Amino acid sequence: MCDATDTPAMESQPQLQKERVVGTPSKLCVKCKAAKPSISIRRSLYCRDCFVRASVTKFRTALSKSRKRMPVARARVMVALSGGATSSAMLQLMADYQRMELKGYAAEPTYASVVAGHVDESALFSGYDDAQICDIAAAIDIECRVARLEDVFALEGDRAALLELVHATIAPGTTRDQFCVQLTRGDESKPAREQLRALFAGLGSATDREDMLDIIKSFLLARLARQAQCELLLLGDSGTRIASKLVSLTSRGRGFSLPLEVGAETPFLGSSSSGVMAYRPMRDLIMKEIAFFNLWTRQPSVVVPTFTTGAPETASIDRLTESFVVGLDRDFVSTVPTVCRTVQKLELCPEALTAAQCIVCSMPAEANAQAWRNRLTVNVAPSEQSLEHDIAPSADIQSPLSSFGVTAHLCYSCQSLLHFAKPGVALPAFCLENYREQATASPPSDAENDIDADSQQRRESLRLRIEEFFI
Amino acid sequence: MPRQCDICHEARAIVRRPKTGQSICKECFFYVFETEVHNTIVESKLFKPGDRVGIGASGGKDSTVLAYVMKALNDRYNYGLDLYLLSVDEGISGYRDDSLETVKRNKEQYGLPLLIVSYEQLYGWSMDSIVAAVGRKNNCTFCGVFRRQALDRGALMLDLDHIVTGHNADDVAETILMNIFRGDISRLGRCTEIATSGEGYVVRSKPFKYAYEKEIVMYAYLRRLDYFSTECTYSPNAYRGYAREFLKKLERVRPSAILDIIHSGEAMHVAKDVQLPSLDRCQRCGYISSNSVCKACVLLEGLERGIPKLGISRTKQDVEAGPRENDLVHFEKLRQEALEMRRSRQKSESCQQSACACTENCS
Numbered sequence: 094m095c096d097a098t099d100t101p102a103m104e105s106q107p108q109l110q111k112e113r114v115v116g117t118p119s120k121l122c123v124k125c126k127a128a129k130p131s132i133s134i135r136r137s138l139y140c141r142d143c144f145v146r147a148s149v150t151k152f153r154t155a156l157s158k159s160r161k162r163m164p165v166a167r168a169r170v171m172v173a174l175s176g177g178a179t180s181s182a183m184l185q186l187m188a189d190y191q192r193m194e195l196k197g198y199a200a201e202p203t204y205a206s207v208v209a210g211h212v213d214e215s216a217l218f219s220g221y222d223d224a225q226i227c228d229i230a231a232a233i234d235i236e237c238r239v240a241r242l243e244d245v246f247a248l249e250g251d252r253a254a255l256l257e258l259v260h261a262t263i264a265p266g267t268t269r270d271q272f273c274v275q276l277t278r279g280d281e282s283k284p285a286r287e288q289l290r291a292l293f294a295g296l297g298s299a300t301d302r303e304d305m306l307d308i309i310k311s312f313l314l315a316r317l318a319r320q321a322q323c324e325l326l327l328l329g330d331s332g333t334r335i336a337s338k339l340v341s342l343t344s345r346g347r348g349f350s351l352p353l354e355v356g357a358e359t360p361f362l363g364s365s366s367s368g369v370m371a372y373r374p375m376r377d378l379i380m381k382e383i384a385f386f387n388l389w390t391r392q393p394s395v396v397v398p399t400f401t402t403g404a405p406e407t408a409s410i411d412r413l414t415e416s417f418v419v420g421l422d423r424d425f426v427s428t429v430p431t432v433c434r435t436v437q438k439l440e441l442c443p444e445a446l447t448a449a450q451c452i453v454c455s456m457p458a459e460a461n462a463q464a465w466r467n468r469l470t471v472n473v474a475p476s477e478q479s480l481e482h483d484i485a486p487s488a489d490i491q492s493p494l495s496s497f498g499v500t501a502h503l504c505y506s507c508q509s510l511l512h513f514a515k516p517g518v519a520l521p522a523f524c525l526e527n528y529r530e531q532a533t534a535s536p537p538s539d540a541e542n543d544i545d546a547d548s549q550q551r552r553e554s555l556r557l558r559i560e561e562f563f564i
Numbered sequence: 565m566p567r568q569c570d571i572c573h574e575a576r577a578i579v580r581r582p583k584t585g586q587s588i589c590k591e592c593f594f595y596v597f598e599t600e601v602h603n604t605i606v607e608s609k610l611f612k613p614g615d616r617v618g619i620g621a622s623g624g625k626d627s628t629v630l631a632y633v634m635k636a637l638n639d640r641y642n643y644g645l646d647l648y649l650l651s652v653d654e655g656i657s658g659y660r661d662d663s664l665e666t667v668k669r670n671k672e673q674y675g676l677p678l679l680i681v682s683y684e685q686l687y688g689w690s691m692d693s694i695v696a697a698v699g700r701k702n703n704c705t706f707c708g709v710f711r712r713q714a715l716d717r718g719a720l721m722l723d724l725d726h727i728v729t730g731h732n733a734d735d736v737a738e739t740i741l742m743n744i745f746r747g748d749i750s751r752l753g754r755c756t757e758i759a760t761s762g763e764g765y766v767v768r769s770k771p772f773k774y775a776y777e778k779e780i781v782m783y784a785y786l787r788r789l790d791y792f793s794t795e796c797t798y799s800p801n802a803y804r805g806y807a808r809e810f811l812k813k814l815e816r817v818r819p820s821a822i823l824d825i826i827h828s829g830e831a832m833h834v835a836k837d838v839q840l841p842s843l844d845r846c847q848r849c850g851y852i853s854s855n856s857v858c859k860a861c862v863l864l865e866g867l868e869r870g871i872p873k874l875g876i877s878r879t880k881q882d883v884e885a886g887p888r889e890n891d892l893v894h895f896e897k898l899r900q901e902a903l904e905m906r907r908s909r910q911k912s913e914s915c916q917q918s919a920c921a922c923t924e925n926c927s
Contacts, residue, residue, distance in 0.1 A: 298818070300818060339744065340745075342828070343744065343824075343825055343828040344821050344824060344825055345821075348828025348831035348832050349828075349831040351831070406813070407813060408817075410818060410821070413810075413814060417810050421745065421806060431745070431746065432745065432747065435747045435749055435752070437835075438834060439749075439833065440834070440835040442831055442833035465827065468603060468607060469823065470583060470584055470600070471595075471599045471600050471603070472596075505824075505827060506824075509824070
């Protein structure tokens with residue numbers, strides 16, 4: 094149990110103000126001013142009971158702020174439960190809140206019901222027991238629904254097909270970025286688990302794998318919520334996680350969709366046509382607070398492994414960012430709250446509001462990602478650099494005739510992800526769903542990036558009608 | 565079997581390009597580097613013909629390469645610019661005096677006129693004397709604030725239209741990260757702009773915004789350019805160091821991260837209801853400021869009155885608004901002088917053009 098204050102500040106404290114210890118001269122809890130303090134949060138001392146109460150208040154305040162900004166009337170709530178410390182704490186807090194409202198004198202509770210949603214990752218990580226996680230929910234009488242990662246490869250129906258990567262490249266050696274995919278039936282003999290593992294094995298780096306895992310999990314959670322008829326999804330991102338995510342998303346080039354991915358609310362998680370509203374009510378609690386909250390309320394949780402658990406810090410961007418932000422927060426205690434406040438002050442830029450969706454991550458895709466990259470990098474000798482824009486895309490690749498380009502349907506960061514992936518990698522089924530939605534709904538608006546956009550568009554819509562006959 | 569250059573496929577490749585990983589020969593490297601800077605300049609429409617452009621020259625690698633490349637591109641593509649070297653002497657013995665020698669050599673080597681402005685001359689305090697009064701902890705704040713004004717003053721003294729600085733992609737990426745860590749939302753929204761809007765003052769831009777620092781070093785090395793490279797003697801425990809350390813590690817994980825950060829930064833948009841500081845004029849010296857008295861005047865007052873923390877930490881003491889006797893040269897005055905220089909220059913040019921037969925009475 095933490096009984097003392099933090100270690101004194103470092104000698105060199107450039108520019109940021111030193112936090113002054115707030116507490117009565119005799120060092121009592123700063124709230125009740127009666128009990129002996131047990132924990133120091135940002136240099137304020139709290140006793141155990143006041144701390145737990147303060148954490149509960151922070152959760153409820155964050156929840157009601159989100160409700161005011163983006164209300165969902167009488168929502169059925171799904172709590173995303175990974176089993177880790179933050180989501181377990183969130184489940185407890187939400188269940189507690191719901192119980193309190195039901196017992197109270199309010200005519201109607203704010204939220205109609207609470208269920209938990211879990212994504213089983215045992216296909217990728219061993220030592221995983223989702224029974225434990227369902228137990229966490231069962232212990233407080235909450236129903237737990239489970240989706241499996243490999244479900245994204247579970248093909249159903251006659252129009253079942255997958256997008257397979259034929260050719261993906263940005264920069265050196267080619268004159269233009271090109272992303273070509275083709276439809277395949279998918280190997281029905283291979284179980285979905287194998288296909289999932291093949292996807293991850295085909296990605297270029299740990300960073301890309303973590304990125305893809307996040308994308309698949311988001312999709313599955315949104316789908317789980319929809320299937321359970323829940324209008325609202327609660328995501329367990331702590332303040333520390335949000336700060337770290339902001340930096341790592343920036344480092345991956347995801348600035349365009351940033352406010353949706355780390356903001357307090359995400360209006361359409363999953364896709365713009367069938368997405369679900371998501372809140373992040375744990376954003377005001379840092380990891381340290383959550384750890385002690387769980388300890389003192391005896392909340393069980395499990396360790397959720399990922400690709401870079403236990404790896405050195407340069408294993409992936411996420412790992413590096415996390416270790417950096419946590420380290421920085423040790424030296425400057427207000428780092429995490431400051432970064433979280435910065436997140437709240439950002440909003441989507443005007444182009445993002447009307448942009449098409451990326452078929453992989455379902456986030457807004459910037460229309461000129463390819464052009465931006467090409468402008469900055471000169472790849473050809475002076476003699477060849479005459480006509481930049483009218484070189485046919487298929488001039489220098491030998492791809493099967495049935496392949497088509499999807500460059501305009503990918504965001505900057507997913508282009509980078511696919512660039513490093515091996516050709517032949519099959520994308521999850523939802524990518525094709527997203528593509529179909531977009532291709533049939535409206536023609537691509539950034540036709541200037543495609544050559545013969547009209548004829549290509551015609552070819553694509555023709556293909557969609559006859560794709561089931563491709564062998 | 566020696567590898568062929570990936571671009572021209574003729575010469576032997578001697579370097580691997582940090583930005584793209586291509587193996588290329590020396591000439592192709594020069595070509596792609598220079599062309600990328602040229603593209604940046606043209607796409608952003610930074611200059612127009614006849615502009616008087618000052619190159620912020622510190623003697624370090626970025627500004628030396630900048631001077632070289634600006635001159636080369638100006639000649640090759642006929643930008644029609646008048647180039648000047650503008651240098652700031654902070655008064656750091658053992659560091660700045662050495663790098664200034666490099667700038668003076670650059671003046672001869674590139675044939676560009678040079679103006680040096682010094683803190684001593686402008687403010688009456690050199691960095692050495694400031695550090696003696698303030699200590700080593702917050703001296704970087706003084707230097708940065710003073711340098712910014714010094715560059716603007718120098719620009720007005722030469723009647724320049726534009727200042728270019730050698731900030732490279734690594735610098736811009738660090739700045740974005742630093743502003744995120746510090747929660748400086750107003751700077752975050754502005755720091756990815758390639759050129760400042762001017763607001764009545766000299767426009768400032770960064771042609772190297774998309775050039776990797778490693779490539780600038782490679783360029784300077786392969787062209788055998790003369791530059792001075794040492795850390796400032798009052799070298800900082802500045803906050804930027806953290807961002808730099810993070811960026812260096814990030815570059816090892818994924819080299820394209822630098823451009824990815826810039827791409828993200830450009831897409832960041834400040835929410836409408838966020839209060840941003842409004843811009844005003846300093847009541848003492850007329851410089852641009854978000855308060856009634858600009859930061860440089862506040863810092864100077866602190867130095868004069870012997871309160872070195874004034875303007876650095878929150879103290880109870882106040883800065884008196886309104887002009888005082890030993891104020892800096894007012895910006896209005898500098899601008900009037902610049903305008904007069906411009907008029908007389910234009911008059912003498914039109915005189916020459918019209919080939920008038922007047923004698924020395926025409927001034």
